Amino acid sequence: MKAVQFAGHGDTDVISYAAVPDPEVGRDEVLIDVKAGALNHLDLWTRRGLPGLDLDMPHVPGSDGAGEVLEVGPDVTRFEPGDHVALTAGVSCGDCEYCRAGEESLCTDFHIIGEHTDGVHSELAAVPEDNLVLVPDHVDWETAAAAPLVFQTAWRMLVTRGQVRPGETVLVLGASGGVGHAAVQIASHAGATVIATASSPEKLEYAEAIGADHTVDYEAENFADAVRDLTGKRGVDVVVDHIGAATWGDSLRSLAKGGRLLTCGATTGPNPETDVRRIFWNQLSVIGSTMATPGEVDDVLSLVWDGTFEVALRDVLPMSETGAAHDLIEHREGFGKVVVVPDSEYV
Numbered sequence: 001m002k003a004v005q006f007a008g009h010g011d012t013d014v015i016s017y018a019a020v021p022d023p024e025v026g027r028d029e030v031l032i033d034v035k036a037g038a039l040n041h042l043d044l045w046t047r048r049g050l051p052g053l054d055l056d057m058p059h060v061p062g063s064d065g066a067g068e069v070l071e072v073g074p075d076v077t078r079f080e081p082g083d084h085v086a087l088t089a090g091v092s093c094g095d096c097e098y099c100r101a102g103e104e105s106l107c108t109d110f111h112i113i114g115e116h117t118d119g120v121h122s123e124l125a126a127v128p129e130d131n132l133v134l135v136p137d138h139v140d141w142e143t144a145a146a147a148p149l150v151f152q153t154a155w156r157m158l159v160t161r162g163q164v165r166p167g168e169t170v171l172v173l174g175a176s177g178g179v180g181h182a183a184v185q186i187a188s189h190a191g192a193t194v195i196a197t198a199s200s201p202e203k204l205e206y207a208e209a210i211g212a213d214h215t216v217d218y219e220a221e222n223f224a225d226a227v228r229d230l231t232g233k234r235g236v237d238v239v240v241d242h243i244g245a246a247t248w249g250d251s252l253r254s255l256a257k258g259g260r261l262l263t264c265g266a267t268t269g270p271n272p273e274t275d276v277r278r279i280f281w282n283q284l285s286v287i288g289s290t291m292a293t294p295g296e297v298d299d300v301l302s303l304v305w306d307g308t309f310e311v312a313l314r315d316v317l318p319m320s321e322t323g324a325a326h327d328l329i330e331h332r333e334g335f336g337k338v339v340v341v342p343d344s345e346y347v
């Protein structure tokens, strides 16, 4: 079969689409005929290399994907050939104190398929049953592939960790990106007033179309100043920040007294300066979140499959153009998810 792969870390030119041996199907694994995969910022970090990330090379990336079940291992009970399935990439051990408490994304051995182990951006993939969800037949492959990682991340962050309530005001930064567009919709669904930031009139219009009540062009004005104006100097109850260094200070400045800063990523860098006085004097909470539990994944995906939440597709490319797909994400063009499909399936 063919698979996206890289033999070493570096720029997009390390990525190739080339033949590798077909996967072997373990006892608890499902063999999938992959129809679509989706990219995340994580794919860019994995390609570039991260401290402590020691991969077997060549590495096959891909933490989001969907396809049809071809074959199941003898211990698989939930799936059969012909089922439509999507990957949910978080792997937990099942018996540490956090797993036993039902907090799988806190697992002491937590890792992510496609980041720490081979992913699914390939023609075939063998995946543990526990890392698959059933997809209703009416859902298209691109949507099924693009939803799981960002929607589970945004759901746990806002609903479970952030406890967003009706009547609160939520600021979502980078509303046109994968996590951002999920966060706008989830905050709106939770009954909050949503302020969204983005960098162009088209992206702002899109943010409004999916539920933002107010929008701020962060390239035209400082978003913390805009939030002060929009809220009568009060600030917002919750900020969703997956951007990190570039926005951290203004995110803290945007919060009302007692506000919560939710963080699930740092695409612009991990070491922002923090004015600690602002945190204690205003009694702010900084709340981290990553991925989700299987129950949270089921909850949010049921709302994707029934159309409550919309998965924006920025572009669909053949897997052989994965390098170009990384560039689209890096340069923040367009809104929503970048999808890749096996070249043999690309029309």
Ligand SMILES: [Zn+2]
Residues within 6 Å of the ligand: 092, 093, 094, 095, 096, 097, 098, 099, 100, 106, 107, 108, 109
């Ligand atoms: Zn565990």
